[in-house]
Amino acid sequence: MKIGVPTEIKPQENRIALTPAGADRLVAAGHQVYVQSDGGLGSGFDDSAYELAGATIVSDADSVFGESDLILKVKEPLKEEWARIRKGQTLFTYFHLAADRVLTEGLMATGAHCFAYETLEVGRTLPLLTPMSEVAGRMSIQAGAHHLEKAHGGSGILLGGVPGVKRAKVLVIGGGVVGINAARMACGLGADVTIMDVNLDRLRYLDEVMPANCRTVHSSRFAIREHLNHVDLVIGAVLIPGAAAPKLVHREDLELMGEGSVIVDVAVDQGGCVETCKPTTHANPTFVVDGVVHYCVANMPGAVPRTSTLALTNATLSYTLELARLGGKAAVEQSAPLRTAANIIGGQITCKAVGEAFGMAS
Ligand code: NAD
Structure with missing residues (x-):
């Protein structure tokens, strides 16, 4: 052919x-x-x-x-x-x-005849969407670390800390393909990582495979608010197939986070799981709401x-x-x-x- x-x-x-x-x-x-x-x-x-x-x-x-x-x-x-x-x-x-x-x-x-990558399904997985979620998940921690730097609007904290200085707190909401890749990167950099999901089987799996500096927590409004307190970096990584992303972080929750903390809402392409999220571009990737830096680029893999x-x-x-x-x-x-x-x-x-x-x- x-x-x-x-x-x-x-x-x-x-x-x-x-x-x-x-x-x-x-x-x-x-x-x-x-x-x-x-x-x-x-x-x-x-x-x-x-x-x-x-x-x-x-x-x-x-x-x-x-x-x-x-x-x-x-x-x-x-x-x-x-x-x-x-x-x-x-x-x-x-x-x-x-x-x-x-x-x-x-x-x-x-x-x-039009064959779409995004609907190709094998055993309830979407194998042609997975690689882009892997890229975006890994990139989300790079983007977060970058924007936590003072010169980029962040609070000036290093994800892994150094001996004698505490590491940054990272909260990953959604433990699917984006979430596990984000959590792996954050753990590798030495951060103090929490990953949340509503799927108990997924949490069991994550608990088994993730390193000691990552804990798993069942996702709920209560747990999210509890963990937002003094968090440095939040990664939005939820997906409800075929539906808009649920709003899990509300505007009033931002006051729980410190000035210069960062949200990377990877789920922005499905509307975002953070109420204050709106799509941004690589040319102008962030905006600030209530002192919190928001990174909401809808085509993250395009940067690499x-x-x-x-x-x-x-x-x-x-x-x-x-x-x-x-x-x-x-x-x-x-x-x-x-x-x-x-x-x-x-x-x-x-x-x-x-x-x-x-x-x-x-
Ligand atoms: P996935 O299906 O692998 O994982 C989503 C996870 O979210 C699942 O484990 C699910 O149980 C969990 N979840 C659902 N409701 C939840 C809740 N209330 N609290 C916590 N967890 C919940 O999906 P994925 O491939 O990881 O994709 C995640 C999102 O990232 C999607 O919206 C996808 O379109 C998006 N994405 C964006 C980019 C970008 O460039 N911005 C690139 C790739 C993927």
């Missing part, structure tokens, strides 16, 4: 959907791979690395879309890309269609495109190989994971959640 990888054109998006190592695997499986010139530069991969892997470099997006049966992307196609998509072509990328009717209708009109591109391809490649082997229509019939990824097939919505979002049949 002919597989195309265009340059991402969304502002500040420096990831690319395929690494040279991924291209090598696809070529070895008998496919032809077309990569847009300089598309990998933002992630540190130049054209020669793709050529070495057996891919063909093409000069522009029109050629990539024109040549290929399967298009691999990172972000949803923007309007200027829609005209390049043709009937029967297969697209594999993050779409987040349920949040965007215009995009959904635009893609239905193209007659393409090299790591994020590698992590994404590691997760997508086996499904890309399957999709390329079967082709769009047959993949829906023959592959259980790819069936869950199918959002639009030949102009028809095939994902229940997307159909329900717009009152359309699926």
